[in-house]
Amino acid sequence: MDRRRFLRNLFAGAVAGTAAMRGFPALAGDPARFAAGLREYPWLAGWRSVASETLGPATVPVQGRLPAGFAGTLYRNGPAWTERNGFRYEHWFDGDGMVHGWRFNGDGTLTHHARMVATPKFVREQAAGRFLFPAAGTTVPETQPVRNNDDANAANTSVMVLDGRLFALCEAGSAFELDPDRLETIGPVTWRQDLAAMPFSAHPLVDADGSVWNFGSIGLMGGTGLLVWHLGADGHLREAQVLDAPGHGYLHAFAMTARHLVFVLIPFRFDEHGGAFFERMRFTPDQPSRIAVVSKDAPGQARWFEAPFAAIYHFGDAFERNGTIVVRAVRHADIDSARSPMHGAMNGDGRPRAGSGARLAELHLDLRDGRARWEDTGIAGIEFPLFDPRSPGDRGARLYAPATDGDEATPYFNAVAAFDPARGRRQLHRYGTGILAEEHVFVPRPGRGGVDAGWLVGTLLDADRQRSGIAVFDARHVDAGPLAQAWLPYTVPLGFHGRFAAA
Numbered sequence: 001m002d003r004r005r006f007l008r009n010l011f012a013g014a015v016a017g018t019a020a021m022r023g024f025p026a027l028a029g030d031p032a033r034f035a036a037g038l039r040e041y042p043w044l045a046g047w048r049s050v051a052s053e054t055l056g057p058a059t060v061p062v063q064g065r066l067p068a069g070f071a072g073t074l075y076r077n078g079p080a081w082t083e084r085n086g087f088r089y090e091h092w093f094d095g096d097g098m099v100h101g102w103r104f105n106g107d108g109t110l111t112h113h114a115r116m117v118a119t120p121k122f123v124r125e126q127a128a129g130r131f132l133f134p135a136a137g138t139t140v141p142e143t144q145p146v147r148n149n150d151d152a153n154a155a156n157t158s159v160m161v162l163d164g165r166l167f168a169l170c171e172a173g174s175a176f177e178l179d180p181d182r183l184e185t186i187g188p189v190t191w192r193q194d195l196a197a198m199p200f201s202a203h204p205l206v207d208a209d210g211s212v213w214n215f216g217s218i219g220l221m222g223g224t225g226l227l228v229w230h231l232g233a234d235g236h237l238r239e240a241q242v243l244d245a246p247g248h249g250y251l252h253a254f255a256m257t258a259r260h261l262v263f264v265l266i267p268f269r270f271d272e273h274g275g276a277f278f279e280r281m282r283f284t285p286d287q288p289s290r291i292a293v294v295s296k297d298a299p300g301q302a303r304w305f306e307a308p309f310a311a312i313y314h315f316g317d318a319f320e321r322n323g324t325i326v327v328r329a330v331r332h333a334d335i336d337s338a339r340s341p342m343h344g345a346m347n348g349d350g351r352p353r354a355g356s357g358a359r360l361a362e363l364h365l366d367l368r369d370g371r372a373r374w375e376d377t378g379i380a381g382i383e384f385p386l387f388d389p390r391s392p393g394d395r396g397a398r399l400y401a402p403a404t405d406g407d408e409a410t411p412y413f414n415a416v417a418a419f420d421p422a423r424g425r426r427q428l429h430r431y432g433t434g435i436l437a438e439e440h441v442f443v444p445r446p447g448r449g450g451v452d453a454g455w456l457v458g459t460l461l462d463a464d465r466q467r468s469g470i471a472v473f474d475a476r477h478v479d480a481g482p483l484a485q486a487w488l489p490y491t492v493p494l495g496f497h498g499r500f501a502a503a
């Protein structure tokens, strides 16, 4: 790879962004306004800043009946530290990451504990008592210059478990390795010396052989193109390739089939006025999305497709049939809301509001004639779709996702559902008024039993009783309600993504 050109692209964007922030007036949220909103709308506890480096441990009874032999830990990550010194981040993606361990002890109890990821940013800001470094979506006054991606890395988006090791992930810098038992930070991971501090996104995908594919977005830093990562199941780097792209494109995640990786680049431009990345970034729906289809045999080369614009964060499954790749993704109709999800909640505004118009769509990529088109599935009001990785690669998988069911007092998910889009079937469990539902991870049942034999494990915020909790479902009977639930004596901030590590 041409490392010098890669770095030039990367840091041209980073340095320009930092310079533009200097002297720019602070527009950020007001902690007092958030506190006032929280008094009126208790569900805003999901966006309240933590003020200590650890939460728990708390050991609580598991109510209901856990499946026999069900033991392990759901690790989750999310932005948690959002206020310092009278300054509050405005954008949900800004807060420093806190990693949670929800451990099913195997004896009818669950233990929760959580710890801030000790990134260089977090450690320096703890010592200073104020935010010092640029954030993704809020202009921070008087920031210090960043030397590389990891100086501003909030490690706040997801986790990866690989070869018994635990990592906190964020899209604009290195993975940070953590101790899987104590959640203490070991440090940023350099997969290969010349790739130190390169972006390693928060949505790696695990292949059938246990190896891991991921990308790093150069577009996030102002350049163009992708870095494609391939790690072995042993946690060692197999390959890293630079994929050139024909223009700017934002992507948060990607999809894959047995043979291909699919990267959907969302077109955007930068607003001429300064500010943080998401303040300056404007999606451009008048431009097409460019889609790279990359053979796993040659990850430095792509075949490019064009399809109508779509604002996407998350993909479901992808499959290949009759020379066509079909990719499932959640499209957001309201692109301003997509640029700053839950912006009202971050700023203490709990009034009812319309969602982002999220709908599950299928992207059809015809490998014979090079055409691409979107098809709506009719499924709306979902995010964070997941599926059984054992699903066959020639037809659509059953998808599992938090969902919005009926009228709700909060603009967040209140249910979990299983969808079979091809057959138009849905199973849903509505949690009840005042309960916010997060991502529900699919946990395969060991041994035989077939595809979709397994469990869903998802976290909850019960706003009325000010407690966070976790629920376990039989994935084939979501509408039967949780098999088991456990509730903590406190709330934790809502996060984004998790992985379950079986004991």
Ligand SMILES: [Fe+2]
Binding pocket: 157, 202, 203, 252, 253, 313, 314, 496, 497
């Ligand atoms: Fe994500």
